[in-house]
Amino acid sequence: xxxxxxxxxxxxxxxxxxxxxxxxxxxxxxxxxxxxxxxxxxxxxxxxxxxxxxxxxxxxxxxxxxxxxxxxxxxxxxxxxxxxxxxxxxxxxxxxxxxxxxxxxxxxxxxxxxxxxxxxxxxxxxxxxxxxxxxxxxxxxxxxxxxxxxxxxxxxxxxxxxxxxxxxxxxxxxxxxxxxxxxxxxxxxxxxxxxxxxxxxxxxxxxxxxxxxxxxxxxxxxxxxxxxxxxxxxxxxxxxxxxxxxxxxxxxxxxxxxxxxxxxxxxxxxxxxxxxxxxxxxxxxxxxxxxxxxxxxxxxxxxxxxxxxxxxxxxxxxxxxxxxxxxxxxxxxxxxxxxxxxxxxxxxxxxxxxxxxxxxxxxxxxxxxxxxxxxxxxxxxxxxxxxxxxxxxxxxxxxxx
Numbered sequence: 001x002x003x004x005x006x007x008x009x010x011x012x013x014x015x016x017x018x019x020x021x022x023x024x025x026x027x028x029x030x031x032x033x034x035x036x037x038x039x040x041x042x043x044x045x046x047x048x049x050x051x052x053x054x055x056x057x058x059x060x061x062x063x064x065x066x067x068x069x070x071x072x073x074x075x076x077x078x079x080x081x082x083x084x085x086x087x088x089x090x091x092x093x094x095x096x097x098x099x100x101x102x103x104x105x106x107x108x109x110x111x112x113x114x115x116x117x118x119x120x121x122x123x124x125x126x127x128x129x130x131x132x133x134x135x136x137x138x139x140x141x142x143x144x145x146x147x148x149x150x151x152x153x154x155x156x157x158x159x160x161x162x163x164x165x166x167x168x169x170x171x172x173x174x175x176x177x178x179x180x181x182x183x184x185x186x187x188x189x190x191x192x193x194x195x196x197x198x199x200x201x202x203x204x205x206x207x208x209x210x211x212x213x214x215x216x217x218x219x220x221x222x223x224x225x226x227x228x229x230x231x232x233x234x235x236x237x238x239x240x241x242x243x244x245x246x247x248x249x250x251x252x253x254x255x256x257x258x259x260x261x262x263x264x265x266x267x268x269x270x271x272x273x274x275x276x277x278x279x280x281x282x283x284x285x286x287x288x289x290x291x292x293x294x295x296x297x298x299x300x301x302x303x304x305x306x307x308x309x310x311x312x313x314x315x316x317x318x319x320x321x322x323x324x325x326x327x328x329x330x331x332x333x334x335x336x337x338x339x340x341x342x343x344x345x346x347x348x349x350x351x352x353x354x355x356x357x358x359x360x361x362x363x364x365x366x367x368x369x370x371x372x373x374x375x376x377x378x379x380x381x382x383x384x385x386x387x388x389x390x391x392x393x394x395x396x397x398x399x400x401x
Contacts, residue, residue: 022299022375022376022396023375023376023396023397023398024254024300024301024302024374024375024376024396024397025253025254025297025300025301025375026249026254026255026257026293026297026300026301026302027117027254027255027256027257027301027302027303027304027393027396027397028257028259028287028290028293028301028302028303028304029256029257029258029259029304029393030061030258030259030260030261030283030286030287030290030303030304030305030306031086031089031136031258031259031260031261031305031306031307031308032260032261032264032280032283032305032306032307033082033130033136033260033261033262033263033264033265033307033308033309033311034264034265034266034268034269034307034308034309034310034311034312034363035261035264035265035280035283035307035310035311035368035369036307036309036310036311036314036364036366036367036368036369037069037310037366037367037368037369038310038314038315038316039264039268039276039280039307039310039314040059040062040280040369041056041316042273042276042277042280042314042316042356043059043277043280043281043284044056044057044058044059044062045277045316045324045326046274046277046278046281046326046329047059047281049326049327059280059281059284060284060285060287060288060291061284061287061303061305061371061373062284062371064303064305064371064372064373064377065372065373065377066370066371066372066373066377066378066380066381067369067370067371067381068369068370068372068380068381068382068383068384069367069368069369069370069382069383069384070306070367070368070369070370070383070384070385070386070388070389071367071383071384071385071386072085072088072307072308072309072310072365072366072367072368072386073094073365074088074094074095074096074097075094075095075096075103075104076096076097076104077096077097078365079309079362079363079364079365080097080308080309080363081097081098081135081147081309081363082134082135082136082147082265082308082309083095083097083098083099083100083135083138083139083147084096084097084098084099085135085136085308085309085386086100086135086136086137086138086139086140086308087099087100087101087102087110087139088308088385088386088387089136089139089306089308089386089389089390090110090112090113090114090139090140090258090390091110091111091112091113091139091390092113092387092388092389092390092391092401093110093387094387095110098145098146098147098148099144099145099146099147100135100138100139100142100143100144100145100146100147100153101138101139101141101142101143101144102143102144102145106145109143110143112139112140112141112390113140113256113390113393113394113399113401114126114140114141114160114162114256114258115141115160116394116399116400116401117256117394117397117399118160118161118162118256120253120397120399121251121253122251122253122254122255122256122397123162123163123164123247123248123250123251123253123254123255123256124160124162124163124164124248124255124256124257125162125163125164125165125166125244125247125248125255125256125257125258125259126140126141126162126164126165126166126257126258126259127164127165127166127167127240127241127244127257127258127259127260128167128168128259128260128261128262129167129168129223129224129237129240129260129261129262129263130167130168130222130223130224130260130262130263130266131150131167131168131169131170131171131222131223132154132157132165132166132167132168132169132170132212132214133150133151133153133154133157133170133171133172134147134168134171134222134262135147136260136262136308137167137258137260137262138153140258141156141157141159141160141162142156143156150170150171150172150176151172151173151174151175151176151180151183154170154171154172154173154183155183155186157183157187157212158186158187158189158190158192161210162210163209163210163211163247163248163251163255164210164211164213164243164244164247164248164257165192165211165212165213166211166212166213166214166240166243166244167213167214167224167240167260167262168214168215168221168222168223168224168262169214169215169219169221169222169223170183170184170214170219170222171222173219173222182219184212184219187212191208191209191210192208192210192211192212193206193207193208193210193211193212194212194214195211195212195213195214196214196215196216197214197215197216197233197235198216198233198235198239199216199233200216201213201239201243205246206243206246206247211243211247213240213243213244214235215234215235216235223262223263223266224236224237224263226263226267226275226278226279226335226337227275227278227279227281227282228274228275228278228332228333228334228335229334229335229337229338236282236285236286237259237261237282237283237285237286238282238285238286238288238289240259240286241257241259241286241287241289241290242289244257244259245257245289245290245293249293254300256393256397257290259286261279261280261282261283261286263279264276264279264280264283264311265311267279267335267336268311268312268314268358269311269312269361269362270335270336270337270361271312271348271351271358271361272335272336272347273329273347273350273351273354273356273358274329274332274347275332275335275336276312276314277329287303287305290303291303291373294373294374298374299375300375301374301375302372302373302374302375302376302377302393302396303372303373303374303377304370304371304372304377304380304389304393305369305370305371305372306368306369306370306371306386306389307368307369308368308386309363309364309366309368310363310364310365310366310367310368311362311363311364312358312359312360312361312364313358313359313360313364313366314356314357314358315356315357315358315359316355316356317355317356317357318351318352318354318355318356318357319352319355319357321355323355324354324355324356325353325354325355326354327354328350328351328353328354329350329351329354331346331350332347332350367383368386370384370389375396376395376396379392379395379396380392
């Protein structure tokens with residue numbers, strides 16, 4: 001009887017000891033907005049094609065040793081939107097479509113893991129290639145029954161006291177009617193060093209304890225350009241991640257850094273095949289920056305890559321046939337965001353000739369992938385719900401959820 005009790009106690013304690021030994025000091029949480037399994041496969045095939053390989057060529061995160069998948073339904077819909085999905089990934093709780101950081105009936109604010117981790121002394125960074133008050137990044141600091149209340153959500157950035165925000169800027173930075181005080185001025189007032197553009201960053205880096213880093217375009221522009229559209233002066237996702245690491249790694253305790261590839265979703269809504277492939281490859285380049293950091297601190301770093309939902313119902317095969325013809329995409333030199341309706345039709349026809357199809361211009365109910373590497377990465381293997389991911393991050397870090 002005593003032996004049985006002892007074995008039972010050991011069974012309970014061993015996982016706790018394992019987690020304690022593998023406790024990460026640095027956690028990266030990458031979210032590819034709209035990135036399903038087929039989006040990753042498309043990027044690998046396109047990567048193989050541009051590198052003149054016969055088949056797919058793995059991208060940075062698809063080689064991670066741990067693979068899982070997550071269900072994405074919201075509290076109200078089998079097909080989630082980014083607000084409810086972001087809330088699930090940030091708080092571990094389901095909410096209704098359209099809501100940020102609150103429960104399904106909007107009666108209670110939910111606490112994101114970013115706040116829980118920050119309270120334990122870790123530095124926190126939030127970044128995205130789209131507006132920092134867009135659905136996914138907002139879910140990590142904001143609370144609002146409507147994702148469209150952009151100004152009110154942005155006000156919570158300064159209240160969060162998180163050390164780094166970087167990316168596409170602020171949507172409705174002076175309010176929907178353009179009459180309110182600029183969020184950028186409020187950031188400066190509340191102690192954030194606001195840096196516009198990589199030229200300014202490269203000249204002086206950062207001096208402040210709290211940093212907001214964005215592009216140097218007009219403030220009305222609240223996203224970074226697609227990879228296919230940008231020029232050498234444009235800020236990239238990889239540069240944002242590198243800057244974030246520079247700010248966050250000064251802390252002794254460690255850091256938590258959520259970074260979203262937000263425009264994978266937008267190009268998928270547009271059913272823009274080539275732009276989508278390049279956005280996933282761009283996302284992979286940002287993750288490569290985190291991998292460089294991981295290689296310096298492999299026993300102290302955890303990297304998780306997942307998605308909030310799948311967008312577009314992407315199919316690697318169209319109508320009949322047993323091949324994909326990526327050469328059909330060669331002619332396209334810009335995203336559908338910058339071309340005429342007649343040219344968009346040509347892009348759509350080229351995708352069909354390439355035998356790549358789309359079933360919807362919205363989201364789908366497909367499960368999404370999880371990739372992980374590093375300390376306690378084994379926690380993210382297998383099938384789970386999206387609400388399990390933030391819980392497992394806290395478990396890995398030894399933080400009470």
